[in-house]
Amino acid sequence: MILIGMFDSPFVRRVAVAMELHGVPFEHRDWSVGRDFDRIREYSPLGRVPVLVLDDGEALTESAVILDWLDGQATDGSSLLPPHGAQRRQALKLVGYATGAVEKALLQVMERVFRPAEKSHQPWLDRCNTQMRGALQVLEAACVDAGDAEWLIGDRIGLADITLACFCTYVRDAVPFDLDAFPALSARVARYEALPVLQKFYVPFDAPVPGAAAPAKD
Numbered sequence: 001m002i003l004i005g006m007f008d009s010p011f012v013r014r015v016a017v018a019m020e021l022h023g024v025p026f027e028h029r030d031w032s033v034g035r036d037f038d039r040i041r042e043y044s045p046l047g048r049v050p051v052l053v054l055d056d057g058e059a060l061t062e063s064a065v066i067l068d069w070l071d072g073q074a075t076d077g078s079s080l081l082p083p084h085g086a087q088r089r090q091a092l093k094l095v096g097y098a099t100g101a102v103e104k105a106l107l108q109v110m111e112r113v114f115r116p117a118e119k120s121h122q123p124w125l126d127r128c129n130t131q132m133r134g135a136l137q138v139l140e141a142a143c144v145d146a147g148d149a150e151w152l153i154g155d156r157i158g159l160a161d162i163t164l165a166c167f168c169t170y171v172r173d174a175v176p177f178d179l180d181a182f183p184a185l186s187a188r189v190a191r192y193e194a195l196p197v198l199q200k201f202y203v204p205f206d207a208p209v210p211g212a213a214a215p216a217k218d
Contacts, residue, residue: 004029004040005049007203010102010170011063012050015070016201017162018080022070026052067159080159091153094142094160101135102167104128109174113207132171136182139164143184152188157195165192173205 003019003026005012019026031040033049041047043059052060052069060066071079082088107128111120146152152160168189172179179186192198 001026001055002029002053003027004031004043004051004053006030006032006206007201008170008205009049010166013201013203014162014166015050015052015063015066017166017197018067018070018159020197020200021080021157021162022074022078024070024073080157080162082154082158087153091158091160094139094152095163097135097138098160098163098167101132101139102170104132104135105171105175105177108132109207132175132177133181136168136171136179136185139168140182140185143182143188146188161192162198165189165198169193169202170205174207 001024003012003016005015007013007016007030016026016028031049033040033047037047040049040051043051043053044061046061048061050061050063050066052066054060060069067080071081074080081091105128108125111125111128142152151157152164164185168179168185171177172189179189193202
């Protein structure tokens with residue numbers, strides 16, 4: 001299999017971490033949605049990453065779709081999302097808020113990188129920042145509730161943990177935003193980021209180059 005996209009994308013990174021946890025080997029194409037836009041579009045007309053090219057040539061796009069496919073291949077009970085019930089709803093809720101936070105972070109980054117300063121609209125940036133903070137506050141409350149538990153849900157690492165780490169690290173590095181405003185969340189992210197599987201796929205944020213093709217959020 002081939003995973004397309006740079007690891008400084010939080011969406012590409014969480015897929016890579018999930019594949020590692022599932023024990024699914026892959027080749028990596030370190031392609032940028034800026035400089036490699038046309039190459040990416042050969043596999044995904046949207047020109048977005050991640051793209052996972054399966055062994056039979058089928059290309060899966062959108063990280064949520066790829067993660068769902070990976071969980072569907074897990075026949076030994078090793079899926080990263082609980083199969084049903086309250087735990088699944090809670091995991092999806094946390095993934096949803098983490099996704100909301102990173103999407104609002106991406107909008108702030110793109111405004112800074114691609115829009116001329118004189119055309120920047122501060123009320124829009126303030127709105128995105130407020131929405132991002134609101135999502136982070138929900139994640140902070142979940143981390144407080146989890147206390148000293150090793151994982152947010154259940155007794156092993158899951159999609160909520162992976163998403164929390166990858167997406168909040170992007171918020172911290174790319175906006176940049178000081179996660180110390182949310183101490184329980186910050187501490188949990190730091191603990192997760194110390195795990196070898198998270199360190200393996202960490203790449204410092206590299207801002208897109210203005211004038212290249214517009215970057216993709218997922």
